[in-house]
Amino acid sequence: MSRQVFAYILHKEGTPDDTALELITAAKKIDPDASVIAVVTGSGDNLNTVCNEMTASYSEVWKVDHADLAYPNAELVRKALVGILPKDAVVLVPHEHFGLDLSPGLSVKLDAPYLPDVVDFEGVEGDTLKVIRQEFSGMVSTHVQADISGGVVITPRPGSFQPDESKSAGGQATDKSGEIGDLASTRRYLEIVEAEVGEVDITKSDVLVSVGRGIEDQDNLEIIEELAEAMGADISCSRPIVDAKWLEKSRQVGTSGQTVKPKVYMALGISGSFQHMGGIKGSPFIVAVNKNPKAPIFQVADVGVVADILEFVPELTEGIAEEK
Amino acid sequence: MEILVCVKRVPDTSENEIEVNSKGTDIDRDDLVYSVNEWDNYAVEEAIQIRDKVGGTVTVITVGDEEAEEVLRREMAMGADKGILLSDEAFEGTDGRGIAAILKAEIEKGNYDLILTGAQADDGAGQVGGMLAAMLDVPYASLVNYLEVIDDKKIKAGREIAGGNQEMNEIELPCVLSIQTGINEPRYVGIRGIRKVASLDIPVRTAGDLGLDASAVAPKVNRVDYFVPEPGEGAEMLEGSTEEIIEKLVEILKAKGGIK
Numbered sequence: 001m002s003r004q005v006f007a008y009i010l011h012k013e014g015t016p017d018d019t020a021l022e023l024i025t026a027a028k029k030i031d032p033d034a035s036v037i038a039v040v041t042g043s044g045d046n047l048n049t050v051c052n053e054m055t056a057s058y059s060e061v062w063k064v065d066h067a068d069l070a071y072p073n074a075e076l077v078r079k080a081l082v083g084i085l086p087k088d089a090v091v092l093v094p095h096e097h098f099g100l101d102l103s104p105g106l107s108v109k110l111d112a113p114y115l116p117d118v119v120d121f122e123g124v125e126g127d128t129l130k131v132i133r134q135e136f137s138g139m140v141s142t143h144v145q146a147d148i149s150g151g152v153v154i155t156p157r158p159g160s161f162q163p164d165e166s167k168s169a170g171g172q173a174t175d176k177s178g179e180i181g182d183l184a185s186t187r188r189y190l191e192i193v194e195a196e197v198g199e200v201d202i203t204k205s206d207v208l209v210s211v212g213r214g215i216e217d218q219d220n221l222e223i224i225e226e227l228a229e230a231m232g233a234d235i236s237c238s239r240p241i242v243d244a245k246w247l248e249k250s251r252q253v254g255t256s257g258q259t260v261k262p263k264v265y266m267a268l269g270i271s272g273s274f275q276h277m278g279g280i281k282g283s284p285f286i287v288a289v290n291k292n293p294k295a296p297i298f299q300v301a302d303v304g305v306v307a308d309i310l311e312f313v314p315e316l317t318e319g320i321a322e323e324k
Numbered sequence: 325m326e327i328l329v330c331v332k333r334v335p336d337t338s339e340n341e342i343e344v345n346s347k348g349t350d351i352d353r354d355d356l357v358y359s360v361n362e363w364d365n366y367a368v369e370e371a372i373q374i375r376d377k378v379g380g381t382v383t384v385i386t387v388g389d390e391e392a393e394e395v396l397r398r399e400m401a402m403g404a405d406k407g408i409l410l411s412d413e414a415f416e417g418t419d420g421r422g423i424a425a426i427l428k429a430e431i432e433k434g435n436y437d438l439i440l441t442g443a444q445a446d447d448g449a450g451q452v453g454g455m456l457a458a459m460l461d462v463p464y465a466s467l468v469n470y471l472e473v474i475d476d477k478k479i480k481a482g483r484e485i486a487g488g489n490q491e492m493n494e495i496e497l498p499c500v501l502s503i504q505t506g507i508n509e510p511r512y513v514g515i516r517g518i519r520k521v522a523s524l525d526i527p528v529r530t531a532g533d534l535g536l537d538a539s540a541v542a543p544k545v546n547r548v549d550y551f552v553p554e555p556g557e558g559a560e561m562l563e564g565s566t567e568e569i570i571e572k573l574v575e576i577l578k579a580k581g582g583i584k
C-alpha cells in the first residue's frame with residue numbers, strides 16, 4: 001500500500017489558505033507515490049465550501065464537522081486528529097501560528113518524531129526521511145533525519161513549496177466527524193481582538209523604506225525619516241523595532257504584521273527572516289543595505305549594498321536630494 | 325503563584341557571524357558570544373511582573389552544560405528567585421523531545437502553576453513548550469503576547485496570530501505558555517546585578533537525580549550535518565566607492581519608481 005500523507009488545511013471564512021496547495025507539493029517531495037489526504041476541520045457551511053474546493057486538488061478529503069471546531073482551537077483540533085489519524089500517519093501542518101500551536105503536542109500524542117519548519121525534502125530511504133531546515137535565522141542550513149515508520153509530524157515552511165495548481169484530483173470527501181471522540185479542554189477560545197489601525201496604511205504604499213534592528217538606537221530613526229522624505233516613501237519596519245516600541249505595530253511587515261505590496265522595498269539593517277519576508281507580496285524590487293555580506297536578505301533582494309546604514313543612509317539621502 | 329521559566333543559552337546572532345565548521349559537523353563555536361535566547365528574557369520578565377503583582381516565586385531552569393549556569397544567574401539578576409541546572413553527559417545530543425522529557429522529570433517534583441518558555445530558540449523549532457505541555461497533560465498556548473492572571477486557577481492569554489490580530493483564550497492552571505517578543509520590555513541587567521547573585525547556590529540535577537535512563541533522552545530526530553546552501557542568483561551587489569554606489573543606486577531607484 002502506498003504511504004498516506006495527511007495535510008491539515010488551514011482556512012478562514014470558507015476560503016482555504018495559500019498553504020493548502022503547497023502541502024500537496026511537499027507531500028509529493030516526501031514520496032511521489034504517496035496518497036495525499038486533506039484533513040479539514042471546522043463547522044457548517046464554511047467547512048463544506050472548503051471541503052468541496054479541496055476535492056479538486058486532493059483525491060481524498062477527510063471532513064471533521066463539530067460546532068466546537070468552528071474556531072480552530074489547537075487543543076481541540078489536536079484531540080480530533082488523534083482520534084481519526086492512523087498510528088503511522090505522516091502529518092503535514094503549515095509552520096505558522098496555528099502549526100506552532102498544534103504540532104509539537106500532536107507529535108507527542110501520536111508518539112511520532114517532529115520535524116519543524118522544513119524548507120525542503122531529500123526523500124525517504126527505507127524508513128528514514130531526510131529534510132532540510134535552517135538554523136540561526138537562516139544563516140546556516142542543516143540536514144535532519146528521522147525514522148518515520150511510526151509516523152511523523154512535519155511543519156513545512158509557508159512559501160517554500162510551489163502550490164500545486166493542477167486541480168484535477170476529482171476527489172471525494174469522507175465525513176470523519178463520528179470518530180473524533182471527546183474534545184473537552186481547559187483552554188477556551190474567547191475572541192479575536194483586531195489589530196489597531198495606524199496613522200499610515202503601509203499596505204497601500206508604493207515605496208517603502210523599511211528599517212530593522214540594524215538601526216541600533218531609537219534616535220537613529222531620524223536618518224530613516226529623512227531618507228523616506230527624500231524618496232517620497234512611507235516607513236515600515238521589522239518586528240524588533242515594534243517590540244522596542246520605536247514605531248507603531250501597524251508599520252510592522254511580516255507574517256504577524258502587515259502584508260505589503262509595494263513597487264520598491266528598501267530593507268535597511270534587516271536580516272531577511274522568513275517571517276519578515278512572508279509579509280512582502282507581489283514581487284517588489286528589493287534593495288537591501290546590510291553590513292553583513294552573508295545576511296540572508298541578499299539572497300532575496302534584487303540589489304544589495306554591504307554598508308553600515310548609519311553612515312550610508314544619510315549619504316544616500318544627500319545623493320537623492322542633489323538629483324532633484 | 326509558582327512560576328517556572330525555561331531558558332536556553334544560545335549563540336547571540338547579533339554579535340556573531342554564524343559559520344559552518346570545516347567538517348560540516350557543527351557551527352564554528354570558537355569565539356562565539358553566547359547569551360540568553362531573546363524570547364526567554366520576555367518570558368522571565370513576564371514571570372517577574374506576575375509574581376510582583378500576585379506573590380509567589382519565579383524559578384528559572386535550563387538543560388545544558390556547566391556554562392549554561394551563567395544564563396540562570398543572569399535571569400536571577402533580573403529578579404528570578406531560584407535557578408535549577410539540569411546537566412548530564414547523557415543529555416548531550418538529545419532532541420527537542422528529549423529536552424522536554426528532562427524538564428518534565430524535574431517539573432513533576434515541584435508544584436508549578438504556570439510554566440513559561442520562549443516562542444522559539446536558535447534552531448527556530450518552537451517545540452519544547454508544546455511537547456512539555458502534552459507530556460504533562462496540561463493545556464498549552466503558543467506565541468502569547470498578552471497575559472492576565474484572573475485568579476489562582478485561571479489566566480487570560482492573548483496569542484499573536486496573523487496580521488497583528490490577537491486570539492484571546494481563557495486557560496485553567498496549571499498550563500504551559502510560549503511567550504512572544506513584545507509582550508513587555510525586559511528590564512536591563514547590569515554587571516552589579518549579576519555580582520549580587522554571584523554567590524547564590526544553583527542546584528545541579530543529573531539524569532540519575534531525575535530518574536532518567538538513556539532511552540528517555542535518546543533523540544528521535546538527528547541532525548546529519550550543517551551546510552551552506554548553494555547561493556542562488558541573489559542580489560546584484562553594488563560595488564565601488566560610496567559615491568559610485570550611491571550614484572548607481574539613485575539611478576536604479578529612479579528607474580524602478582522608487583523616487584517620487
Ligand SMILES: Cc1cc2nc3c(=O)[nH]c(=O)nc-3n(C[C@H](O)[C@H](O)[C@H](O)COP(=O)(O)OP(=O)(O)OC[C@H]3O[C@@H](n4cnc5c(N)ncnc54)[C@H](O)[C@@H]3O)c2cc1C
Nearest residue numbers: 212213214238239254255256257269270271276291308309
Ligand atoms: C511566530 C513569529 C512571527 C514573527 N513575525 C514577524 C513579523 O511579522 N515581522 C518581522 O519582521 N519579524 C517577525 N518575526 C521575527 C523574525 O523571526 C526575526 O527575528 C526578525 O524579523 C528580525 O528582525 P531584523 O531583521 O530587524 O533583526 P536581525 O535579524 O537582528 O537583523 C539585523 C540585521 O541588521 C544588520 N545590521 C546590524 N547593524 C547594522 C548597521 N549598522 N548597518 C547595516 N546593517 C546592520 C545585521 O547584519 C543583521 O542582518 C517573527 C517571529 C516569530 C517566531
Ligand SMILES: Nc1ncnc2c1ncn2[C@@H]1O[C@H](COP(=O)(O)O)[C@@H](O)[C@H]1O
Nearest residue numbers: 330386387441442444445449450451452
Ligand atoms: N535546553 C533547554 N533548556 C531549557 N529550556 C529550553 C531548552 N531548549 C529550549 N528550551 C525552551 O523552549 C523554548 C523554545 O525552544 P525550541 O523549542 O528549541 O525552539 C525556549 O525559548 C526555551 O524556553
